[in-house]
Amino acid sequence: MATHADISLYAKSSICIASDEDEMTLKELHHINKANAYPSQLITAQQCKEKYPMLKDDYVKGALFFPDEINADSRKTIPAITQYLVQGLGMHIINGKRIVDIYETENEAIVFDTAGDKWVGGQVIICNGSEYQSLFPEEFPKADIQLVKLQMMETIPQHTSIPGSVLTGWTIRRYESFSECPSYSRIKADEDKTSFQNQLGVHILFKQTANGSIILGDSHEYATIDEEHHLQLQDNNQSINDFMVAEAKKIMDIDYTMARTWAGCYSQSKKEPIFHKKIDHRIHVVTAIGGKGMTVSLGWAAQHINNIFS
Ligand SMILES: Cc1cc2nc3c(=O)[nH]c(=O)nc-3n(C[C@H](O)[C@H](O)[C@H](O)COP(=O)(O)OP(=O)(O)OC[C@H]3O[C@@H](n4cnc5c(N)ncnc54)[C@H](O)[C@@H]3O)c2cc1C
Incomplete structure (x- = not known):
């Protein structure tokens, strides 16, 4: 799409920074990437500091740099795609x-809206996100879907430039992509499951926007569909934001004056990468893609629609 229209994609790279020997498991991901011909470069703490001078010396042990990764700013990209x-x-x-x-x-x-208007088509695909009450509510509670609440923040514009997305040690410990590494299960087994960080699913990432501000995130709280009220989706829990800022300050020297903070929610299938179900012959439900929907949903949708019409 980006070859046909400006959809605000930036070829910028990303980096994962390890803060201890366990997190240097990213060496293993580097080998896996090599075998898959996916470009990544293992860099030393010194090289990392040269690329990102605002990093704290005592945090960085080494890093994995992904030169080909692309960044999108969802506030611009989603309207541009539309x-x-x-x-x-x-x-x-x-x-x-x-x-x-x-x-x-x-x-x-046949589809009806709240005004009583009727819409007719050959096939209907329902992408209800985390709204499970309106349509086929009986399908979801048994489907092992969980709701995930996230908190994020955005600083005021900075005077320094931080190229690409910067992901850090707890990201290495959280992200599915590292689960392929041989040491991953040992590292997970050694973690303190009761820590504030683990309970709140916090990892620290930094991403600079076009106006120079830095998006800082994020936390992950989980509930079943029946227990959505436990998440208090309308609230932004200040103690979680304070914790993330305190941890971020251990990693990077930037101006932490916040311009805004927010909480969001997505749904996630615990068993499958995405929940999809055909109801009768013409109605399809597709939801619960989890935290990767902005990244992979267009590719998945193209394949799914081809399957429906093949
Ligand atoms: C804070 C945050 C950060 C994220 N960061 C990333 C990221 O960096 N990378 C990434 O890949 N993903 C990210 N995600 C995940 C991504 O946003 C989701 O995977 C994606 O939005 C899921 O898309 P969806 O269309 O299935 O659901 P949604 O985006 O939830 O959309 C569903 C839509 O359907 C509407 N709807 C539901 N029921 C009805 C009805 N009966 N009638 C009419 N409309 C209805 C809802 O109002 C909603 O607009 C993030 C999510 C959050 C909350």
Whole structure:
């Protein structure tokens, strides 16, 4: 898409920084990447400091640098993709309708919104995100889906430049991509599961936006669909933000004056990379892609739609 329209993608790279010997397991990921022909460079603490002078000396033990990774700013990229779909590909998009009923006949699928308007199509794909009450609510509680609440922050614009996304030691301990490493299960087994960081699923990442501000995140709190109220989605828990800032200060010297903070939620299938189910012949539910939806959903959607129509 980026070759056809400006969808605000930046070829910027990313880096994962290890703070101790366990986290240097990123050497193992480097070998796996080599075998898969996925570019990554193992760099020393000194090289890392040269690339990111604002890093604290005593934090960095080494790092894995991904030169080919691409960054997107969701606040720009999502509207830009929508515009491209409408103006470039002639897609018809209607916003602001709440769908309350869907059924199918032999020849068509029929959808009703809250105003009573009726929409008719050959196939219907329901991508309800983390809203499980309106449509086919009986399908979800048994599906092993969990809700995940995240907290993030954004600083005021900085005077320094931080290229790409900077991910740190707790990221190495959390991210699925490291689970392929032979040492990963030992490192996980040794962790203190009762620590504040583990209980709140905190890892520290920094990402600079086009205006120079830095997005700092993030925490992860979990609940089942039935226990959504435990997450208090409307609240931004200050003690979690304070903890993340205190930890970030141990890693990077930047101005931590915050311009805004927010909480968000996504749903995640515990068993599968995504929940998808065909209901009868013309109705498909696709949801719970987890924390990777912005990254992989377009690719997955293309394949799924091809499968539906093949
Ligand atoms: C703070 C935060 C940071 C994230 N960072 C990243 C990241 O860096 N990289 C990444 O890949 N992913 C990231 N994610 C995850 C990503 O946002 C999700 O995976 C993705 O949004 C899931 O897309 P979705 O379309 O399935 O659901 P959603 O984005 O939740 O969209 C579902 C939509 O359906 C609507 N809807 C539901 N029911 C109805 C109904 N009955 N009628 C009409 N509309 C309805 C909802 O209102 C909603 O707009 C992040 C998520 C959060 C919260």
